[in-house]
Amino acid sequence: MTSAPEQTYESILVDSDGPVGTITLNRPDQLNSWDWLMSAEIGHALGRFDADDGIRAIILTGAGRAFCAGAGLLPAGRTFDGSLTREEAEARYPGPRRPADRIRTPVISAVNGHAVGAGMTMALRADIIVAAEEAKLGFVFNRRGVIPDADLLWSLPRLIGYSRAMDLLLTGRIFSGTEAVELGIASRAVPAAAVVETANRIAADIAANVAPVSAAITKLVARHFLEETDRNAALELERDLFRWAGRQADAPEGVNAFREKRDPRWTLSKTKDFPVDLFDDRI
Incomplete structure (x- = not known):
């Protein structure tokens, strides 16, 4: 792959290979934990790809053995206290930004490993989800003393039905990539080693045809x-x-x-x- 020109980020890697752009969450030692900086960087990278007519499909994946293990855990339990504000993070990357579900370019989440909490909400913004069969997935918000966010209470019941959504949201239980396909959350489940390759194959097909x-x-x-x-x-x-x-x-x-x-x-x-x-x- 060749790097996208003149832009570096702290928490993600951005590359392009012909008409396919790839955004890789790049905190493997922290299981690609999410924060507002990562969110701002992803939004900025998506905006750049979407403004480029040469990019016809985008892949979002994670470095290492996880896709994204949720919000970063701060000292003394300060996971959700807003230590890094959205405004501060986005100020570093001015310009248009939109989530994956609001841009014109098709986005494929290549969920190469575990994805919980914010990791799942991020994946669900994509148009197509390819998940590792053995990945541990979960909407664990209620088990952390908060509630589902990022419009999950609105969107997930519409995507998979109220009863199935409540089975996942109320319990916060962990489920596999294989079950995610059965529930209608993911499009395909493949062995972890084949996730990115499968996503690239789908992206290349979209880009060409x-x-x-x-x-x-x-x-x-x-x-x-x-x-x-x-x-x-x-x-x-x-x-x-x-x-x-x-x-x-x-x-x-x-x-x-x-x-x-x-x-x-x-x-x-x-x-x-x-x-x-x-x-x-x-x-």
Whole structure:
């Protein structure tokens, strides 16, 4: 891999290999523990990748044997006391930032090992999750004397159903990557050694074969529809966007590439050609 230009971080590594960008949580001696600095750095790196039309898929993974073991444990039990504020961390990295579920580029979480608490909320922001079969996963907030955050009480019941969500959120129990697939949290479970390779294979397939603007519309509108209660309004928006896509240059190109058995040559830009007049993702 070649390093992304002119930017270094303290808690993450950022690389790109052709159209695939990779963000690696890089505190292996602390099991990649989360804090506001890491959050700010991830948001900044995602923003840079999303602003680059050359990057068509992003992988988020962890260094060492863990993905992320949750919030960093500070002395005297000060895990959640706000010692490092969000504002202080983000001041180090000015510029646009959005979480993985709000950017136009598809994001794949390669959960290569244990992920609990904030590690799980981070992974769930991705569009696709590949988990290590034997990874220990958990929403352990209630076992730490706090409550689930990062909109888990809203999002997880919608993703996997209320009963299954409560089984995980109320108990805070540990479950495996294999069970995560059974629950509908993860997309695939593979041996730990194959997680990043599998994520790279998915990312390369998206980068080569999926139109960037089509991918952006699909992921952002699908997330938006988790909140849409009017099915007719959702259907109308979907129809408008389908009609718009069908009139763009990538539509005939996709058909021609299929017929000619060649790789497609997409021309629409995720940064310049997204139909904000139909669906404004900047709000």
